[in-house]
Amino acid sequence: MPSDIFHNMTDKLVGQTFADIDNLKADYEMAKIAALHHSRAENAIAVLSNIHDASSFIVYGRLGKHLGLSSGKDGQEVPSIWEKELIKRFHEDDIVEKLAWELQFITFVKSLPDDCRQDYYLQHVIRMKDAKDQYIYIMHRIYYLRYDNSGNVLLALCLYTIATPEQHQVGIINSLTGEKVKEVSREINLLLSDREKEVLSMIGEGKASKEIADKLCISTHTVNGHRQNILKKMGASNSTEAYNVARKLGII
Secondary structure (H helix, E strand, C coil), X not given: CHHHHHHHHHHHHHCCCCCCCCCXXXXXXXXXXXHHHHHHHHCCEEEEEECCCCEEEEECHHHXXXXXXXXXXXXXXXXXXXXXXXXXXXXXXXXXXXXXXXXXXXXXXXXXXXXXXXXXXEEEEEEEECCCCCEEEEEEEEEEEEECCCCCEEEEEEEEEECCCCCCCCEEEECCCCCECCCCCHHHHCCCCHHHHHHHHHHHCCCCHHHHHHHHCCCHHHHHHHHHHHHHHHCCCCHHHHHHHHHHHCCC
């Protein structure tokens, strides 16, 4: 299941229409240095994703060794915006939570003025298996380092560190004030149309496409079209995941 979810999220991110990518290569190279320093200073796993090129620079560091992954100090390039070996260690129950936070964060930063977007980062806790196959709590932070003129993400830095008992501030954080964004942005509620929300709510009730079509007086073909649009917008691999994410986000 995790691989399907991230495959759909990849389509959502990489499928953006990008503009204003001048100096992206130079910015990526500078961000790689930052990723190396973060990994060494915080004993963090650092994943720097180049969304435009659908590639990543990964530094496992000492935490990687603790999780039974590579302990390479200099980082490595992979042809994906995700680190598959890392994803395999996520607790399955935390995957939907992670997806919901990331959708909320992407939507939130797109609603901000250009000069405010880099003031925010996302952090949440996820369970991951260590080298002994025991689940431990990991703090996952996401920083978007570069956008295009439309607010599409070009570079993203993910940091994974051991979560301490004191780390209760989970959510979207303003790095200048330390304040947490208290409400879901208005735009996240507009992610789905009213009709798509109706269809998704009925899916959550266990109704089949024909039942939904009869209830809404539309064709089964139209219902199936709504299903596909919902999956694409939510970055989910099936309707159940889309429903669970939408519930967590307060969309339905």
